Amino acid sequence: MKVHLFATALALCCAPLLGQAPASAPAPQVHTSDIGFSYSVPADWEVVDTKPALPAVQQEVGKTATSADEKKGIACAQVPLTARHGNPASVIVVVALPFDCFGQTMTDKDLPAFAEGASGGLKNTFDLSDPVYGAYMLGSHSLWIERAKGTLKDHPELQRAYTVEIVCTPLKKGAVCWMAMAADDSGLQVFEQGAITLDGESAAALVPATAFDKKPR
Numbered sequence: 001m002k003v004h005l006f007a008t009a010l011a012l013c014c015a016p017l018l019g020q021a022p023a024s025a026p027a028p029q030v031h032t033s034d035i036g037f038s039y040s041v042p043a044d045w046e047v048v049d050t051k052p053a054l055p056a057v058q059q060e061v062g063k064t065a066t067s068a069d070e071k072k073g074i075a076c077a078q079v080p081l082t083a084r085h086g087n088p089a090s091v092i093v094v095v096a097l098p099f100d101c102f103g104q105t106m107t108d109k110d111l112p113a114f115a116e117g118a119s120g121g122l123k124n125t126f127d128l129s130d131p132v133y134g135a136y137m138l139g140s141h142s143l144w145i146e147r148a149k150g151t152l153k154d155h156p157e158l159q160r161a162y163t164v165e166i167v168c169t170p171l172k173k174g175a176v177c178w179m180a181m182a183a184d185d186s187g188l189q190v191f192e193q194g195a196i197t198l199d200g201e202s203a204a205a206l207v208p209a210t211a212f213d214k215k216p217r
Contacts, residue, residue, distance in 0.1 A: 030195075033080040035098050035174035039206065040195040045085040045092075054079055069104075076101035088160065090180065090187025092194075098174040106170040108142045112216060114175060115144035115168050126150035126164060134212035139201035143169045145211050150181070163188050167206060172199050178206060 031047075032038040041047070054077075062074045081094040099105045106114060122128060131148040150164035165188065168177040180191035192207035 031081045031094075033078075033094075033096055033174075033176070035078075035096050035176065036171045036199045037096075037176055038197045039081060039094060039178065041081070041083045041092060042085075042190060045083040045190070048082045048084060050079050050082045050093075073097060073102055085190070086183060086187060088183045090183045090190070092178065092180050092191050094176065094178050096174050096176045100173065106175050108170065111142055111144055111168070111170060114170070115146070115216065122150070122164065122166065125153060127153055128164065132212055133216050135214050135216040136208060136211045138169075138196070138198055138203040138206075138208075141169050141171070141198045141201065143167055143211075144216055145207060147212075165191060165207075169198065 029043055030038055030040045058074050058077065062071055076097055078096045078098065079093065080096055081092070084091045126148075128148040128150045131146055134145045136143055136145070145165065145167045147163065147165045149161050151161060160183070163182040164180070165182065166177055166179045168175065178191070180188060182188035182191060192211075193205045196203050196206045
């Protein structure tokens with residue numbers, strides 16, 4: 001599967017949620033996926049059920065698929081978590097690709113191509129500027145990160161500058177990307193400081209302070 005399609009699906013899930021969000025709503029703090037990770041958001045973030053909308057997003061993204069593998073990857077994509085907070089809203093979306101569904105695996109050597117595809121996919125949905133990139137480790141896992149300023153191309157009512165940040169990594173059972181569209185610094189901090197586990201390895205934050213010290217190869 002071309003990973004830009006995976007990232008485009010993630011972005012399309014994000015876009016409709018950027019309107020006004022409740023100031024607070026009860027929500028579980030820790031969200032766990034059966035492909036091997038957990039991720040935490042504060043209790044006052046609204047967790048949104050995107051499962052009913054996912055088939056329509058997959059159908060839309062699938063229109064640009066050029067192979068059976070791409071179509072299968074789109075069909076296998078999951079959205080374990082979507083959360084938003086504030087007015088204007090900051091949004092966090094997590095998209096996962098289970099390997100048992102897709103029928104292929106991914107390792108660290110595949111991460112650069114996977115990440116470049118994710119970055120390219122975002123450009124289909126956002127006008128991005130001033131991108132910066134980083135590569136870092138959490139335990140035994142390699143992660144890739146990009147941060148840029150972005151505006152949505154097809155939503156003129158939302159033409160404000162967001163900080164768009166995406167983090168991707170392969171796990172034992174699947175690949176996963178986290179994405180934030182942060183309306184302010186606090187939204188970005190929540191995204192980056194969410195506690196996480198990857199294949200049972202715990203980390204205090206998804207994005208450490210040193211994330212951009214090392215550039216991807």
